[in-house]
Amino acid sequence: MFRSTILGAVCALAPIAAAAQATLTAETTTPGSTPHYIDTTLAAVLDSAGVATMQITEGATLTNSVQAVAEGRLDMAPAPLILPFLMSKGIGPYSGIGPEKGAEMAANIRVLFFNAGSAQMFGYYNSNPVEDIRDLKGLRIWNGPPRGAALTSGRAMIQLLSGLKDGEGYEGIQTAWPDTVGTITGGGVDAWTIPEGLPSGREIAIAAAGDITIFDVPSDLLASKLGQQILKAPGHAPYSVPIEEFRAAYAGNGITVVTDDDSFDSFATAFGQIVPASLDEELAYQITKAYLAGEERFLTGSPRGPYTRLSFGDLDGVSQGACGAVKVKMHPGAIRAFEEAGHTVADCLRP
Template identity: 80%
Template sequence: MLKTTLLGGVLALAPMMVAAQATLTAETTTPGSTPHYIDTTLATVLESAGVASLQITEGATLTNSVEAVANGRLDMAPAPLILPFLLSRGIGPYSGVGPEKGAELAGNLRALFFNAGSAQLFGFYDSNPVDDIRSLDGKRVWNGPPRGAALTSGRAMVSLLAGGKDGETYEGIQTPWPDAVATITGGGADAWTIPEGLPSGRQIALAAAGATTIYDVPSDLLNSELGQQIMTAPGHAPYSVPVEEYRKAYAGNDITIVTDDDTFDSFATAFAQVVSADMDEQLAYDITKAMLAAEERFKTGSPRGPYLMMSFGDLDGKTQGACGAVQIKMHPGAIRAYEDAGHTVADCLKP
């Protein structure tokens, strides 16, 4: 009798067990950044949809977060796509992992969706102007945190603009993300190059200390052989916004936007929301389905919403910064969610 009673109790609870939300761990960047906005919005969407409770740690170094997802120590993280590329080869910040283990870990990563909401810019204070952005010899340029995707992109930007090399023709200044604004406003750098969403709270904070000027990549440089190499390099994607929209995003702040045509053009930092290949397929499906259904919320919940470059439609791979040097695959559950919503997914994104 006791056995029957216990079984009956379990069966009675079964519907509640099925309906219970998953509790997932995630890491993201500092508040004010595009990944932070996407992740915190996603957390709200998943909670409202009854899919999952997302416990987020802010201010993370994504180099470590991506490895933690690959190792199964973390459920989800935003991944600049250069990181899975470097991990797969065991190079750069993952040189200590080694090629063999790195390839194994990178093979454990799967994408749920993509975005390219931050684009590289170059800025300086008008009180200490850079006379020619194509000549940065001897300048102190804040070009990223001590390691990771942003530093790689920052160094690429200076190389493209002025042919400079960190530590040789100019002095690269690196600090952790939370210290970037204080370092620059405190006079620790003559200029900066940072991948930013639109509008960027960090650029507004910098301008609060004095008038600034922001440049995109001049057209001739972007269209040069080096420019195209950087544009299509692992972890990058094209980025172009009408300059008047770009200026409007910073209206009311003492920020001057300089371009050589009617668009703000640069290379974006391509991101994927990554999970482990071992994530339950139905859970991956439910997360992605909820994200797709919340398109309006993502786009209207912040001034930067329209410029997230999030993947709400068909996925060709190349536009997302994948299917080239970066060969990350999507989770089968995510693919099913896209296809059920009527979108196509390129074969190169399928496992």
């Protein structure tokens, strides 16, 4: 991981005003990812509004970041919503914590806003094609980092496509996020499955080493019993983008996109921008207010902006992936900002 501090011009031009700004510690994923784009844009928005300066550590493992927020050691992080769920049960990457302590820690997490812009996809190099994505037996497949939400989703994708489980029919390869591209371009795997925003800088970097083909989830598999279970699983949300828009996002980069209909359909990783429950209510309000006011900047600041699926309107909880098995709550200051802007907030999101 490495740290980049987002410093504002306001600090240089108006030191008196800057003195009123809060300083927030935050962790995010690697550059080129949807969470990284959202966090760095949020940092710029908060600085421009004079609300806060964000000190962001990049390349973080979000499993650890979510725990740091829950423990009050970190001010903010993007959280795949499956992680607070697993923490509340004391299972998966949080099995060492146990259910009682896990539930206590998860109750200390609050959400400011939501997004679901990273869709699971499957890919391979055209020079080493997979003959049938439903027959992946014997292959070495990069399916996520060593632990966490992306690995859970990656394993689900391969099971949905081929019926195979990691280590039982195929060999799952995991590396830390900063090593993902190098592992794939270095020839260490036959294929990969990754949750990606649109367009993905990571897929473009992978394609720089040779033309690639990426797939969505075939319609019949997505409509199957297992497909519907995965769509409704904690931390997931439906994802669909018109295929021409999806292909246009990768035009000129040596990336072929294959679907069986007129849209790219998959399951998205549902995210919440989390803070500790103890975060000052006025500060949470000001952060969320600035976020809502910065909608145009989020949507137009990058080609991926329109596809981040950030929450700028009414919040029903279900569409955000938060009011089923996942029971995260919003911060009261964030609720106040949404309602002040004229948006409704579902009761299931209220602490």
